[in-house]
Amino acid sequence: MDKLFGTDGIRGQANQFPMTAEMALRLGAAAGRFFRRDHSDGHRVVIGKDTRMSGYMLENALTAGLTSTGMNVLLLGPVPTPAVGYLTRSMRADLGVMISASHNPHTDNGIKFFGPDGFKLSDEAEAGIEAIVAGEIQPAQPQNIGRARRIEDGRGRYQEFVKTSFPSGLRLDxxxxxxxxxxxxxxxxxxxxxxxxxxxxxxxxxxxxxxxxxxxxxxxxxxxxxxxxxxxxxxxxxxxxxxxxxxxxxxxxxxxADGDQIMALLAVRWATEGRLRGNTLVATVMSNLGLETFLTGQGLRLQRTAVGDRHVVTAMRAGGFNLGGEQSGHIVMTDHATTGDGLLAALQFLSEMVRSGEKASRLVRQFQPVPQRLRNVRLPAGADPLKSDLVQRLIAGKESSLMGRGRLLIRKSGTEPLIRVMAECTDEHLLAQTVDEIAEALQGAA
Structure with a gap:
């Protein structure tokens, strides 16, 4: 069986492997068996979803699989992903599930899992679920089949929680x-x-x-x-x-303004207030060099990780840091939440607008970015142009030409059939030439 989990759960086109009703049912049963290994009663899972049409299909299939192994399912309906992380922990659930393909088009969908602590599952837990999917799944005895019911106030609970992150003495009037x-x-x-x-x-x-x-x-x-x-x-x-x-x-x-500018503002503010742990911001290899230079000038440190907010959170937990995120806009504040939360980050920014009296245009321009260019090369099924000797020689030559003036990053997307070509360079002509030539070579070799 092909590997199911990517950089952020399981994702693909709806009604095609692995986003089929059959696989969702089997995946639900495998997750239920993994989190109910002691065969005791009282296990529960919360399921949220976004607004895609295919969410109905996957929600019902997951529910059937989970209840077949004795899990009690609490259905939240449409809620943000961070609400599932919060409510998994708040409702003392063994497992949280979010049905969403995030920023992808409506024809895609995905499944993300959260552990009882509200954090996304570890690689080891995902591998354990995959192993059960590939084998025989033991169903519960008839008397132990789980129940499912809708939770009407899940969204309201999350909204009240998010508001607690906004300073009590401030308003947005x-x-x-x-x-x-x-x-x-x-x-x-x-x-x-x-x-x-x-x-x-x-x-x-x-x-x-x-x-x-x-x-x-x-x-x-x-x-x-x-x-x-x-x-x-x-x-x-x-x-x-x-x-x-x-x-x-x-x-x-x-x-x-992207996530880098938001993180820059929060890092400096938190450091000034003495609450930026380790004086460190955790971000991915995609964050702009300008952010790193800015933080260094403020006496702060940038720790980089692989792309994906799960990698950011793993590094934050390992180092005891409390602020991290991605240029794409995932902002993780572990003092408040277990995963990226767009609304929570918005409230942090708005609170700084109110507190400082500054316009947004001033607060979102914390540093001057180094010119950056990104191109996505869409791949046909099974293609891997990065194995081409011609492509590899071109990449090596372009890396040499950027030495001392910028950097080059080429990676396969973990959520779409793409290769992302990103470069940064102070010479904008060289920057465009580098990215375009590599992208065209990848397309030619695909």
Whole structure:
């Protein structure tokens, strides 16, 4: 059997392996057996989902598999991914499941697992579940089959929790905020939280129909939020992705700021307040060199990891650090949450706007980025152009030409059939030439 788990759970096109109802049922049964190895009663799992049409199919299949091995299932309905992490721990569940393909198009879907501590599963736990999927799965005896029921207040519980991260003495009165929910999991949660804290809210992307998630909106298309900010004269725009675990900001002039700028602001603020553990920010190899230079100038350290917020969280827990994230907008604050949380990060930024009285345009320009270029090369099934000698020689030559002026990073996506070609260089002509030539060579060898 092909490997199921990638960099962020299991993901693929709906109704094709591994995102089929049959595999979801088997995966649910395997996860239930893995977390119910002592055969005792009282085991429970919470399941959340985003707004994709295929979520209904996968939710029912997972529920059938889990209850067949004696797990009691609590169905949350559409909630952000971080809500599942929080509620798994809050509701004393053995397992949390989020059905979402995050920023991918509606035709994709995915399954993410959380352990009883609210953190995403370790590689070892994922391997254990895969091993059970590949073998014989022992069902529960008839008298031990689990129950399933819907939890009506799961979203409300999460909203109240998120608001506790906002300083109790502050309000958002007087701020006009655009929030683009990507027609995704936070389409009710984010506007309600912001309104309850006092903001004037202009909601965008809050009419999900099962097929419009991330379509021309959200964090992958921040131009939609930017247009709304300018049209309404808003103070700030917040763009979330389909499962609301990442954020991109738009200032009052319509300019876009990524996760690196948000992390820079929070790192300096937290360090000033003496609460940035180890004076260290954890980020991935994709974060801009400008961020690293900025932090060094502030007497702080950047620790890099492989791409994926799970790798960031692993490094944070190992080093005892409490702030990390990705350029793409995953911001992880383990003082508050167990995974990236776009709404929570937005509240941290908004609290700094209120506290400082500064405009968003000033706060989101913490450092000058080194020019960066990224191209995604989509691959046909089974293709691996990185094995080509011609491609490898070209990459080696380009790395030499960038020496001392920038860097080159080429990696396979863990969530889509892509190779990502990213380079940074102070010479923008060399930067464009490097990325384009490598991308074209990869396409030619695919």
């Amino acid at each position: 007087g701020l006009k905020v655009v929030v683009d929910c990507a027609h995704g999991a936070a389409y009710r949660t984010a506007p309600e939280v912001l309104w309850e804290l006092g903001a004037e809210v202009i909601p965008v992307g809050v009419a999900p129909d099962g097929r419009n998630i991330n379509a021309g909106c959200g964090s992958t298309h921040p131009e939609t939020a930017a247009a709304a900010v300018l049209a309404h004269g808003a103070d700030i725009g917040i763009a979330l992705d389909g499962d609301a675990d990442r954020i991109i900001l738009v200032d009052e002039t319509g300019k876009v």
